[in-house]
């Protein structure tokens with residue numbers, strides 16, 4: 001079973017494991033090390049190691065129960081932000097949709113409507129901050145923010161790493177209204193695939209090539 005990820009308020013990737021959320025602690029060429037996101041609040045010592053997006057080791061126990069409703073809320077708010085970026089729906093509609101199918105426990109933990117509306121407006125404001133679309137390649141100057149990943153690592157380097165360059169060829173075929181939206185979607189894709197990319201960049205054996 002592959003891991004399921006969500007994004008925190010600050011855009012950090014978290015992964016979901018039995019009602020718990022884990023954040024990245026460190027990574028080597030081989031493995032990624034995760035800590036329970038309650039490591040500070042509750043001084044929880046639970047840790048996980050993953051390799052190729054599979055859990056290979058569990059270290060320590062949680063000192064608190066898993067909370068499926070909390071995970072549900074984080075997932076729903078993530079979905080709401082996606083909808084805010086990718087649809088023209090009015091905030092009330094996005095919010096109404098997000099409550100459909102939500103468990104009672106999760107509904108009780110959801111932020112209030114005015115907070116959710118503010119979240120939607122802020123998400124849209126950030127998404128709209130893209131520079132104007134360039135008229136030609138000569139005009140294309142890529143702002144720094146578009147050259148780094150959600151984790152502030154340099155990622156836009158088309159001259160190397162054809163490992164992941166190749167992996168994104170599908171995206172290049174997709175239609176994107178603006179080059180900025182295109183690069184933003186690359187960033188999203190990169191974040192989702194970060195585990196794999198780290199391995200390629202570190203020189204680990206890539207999966208069999210179609211060449």
Ligand SMILES: [Zn+2]
Nearest residue numbers: 036044046062
């Ligand atoms: Zn924990």
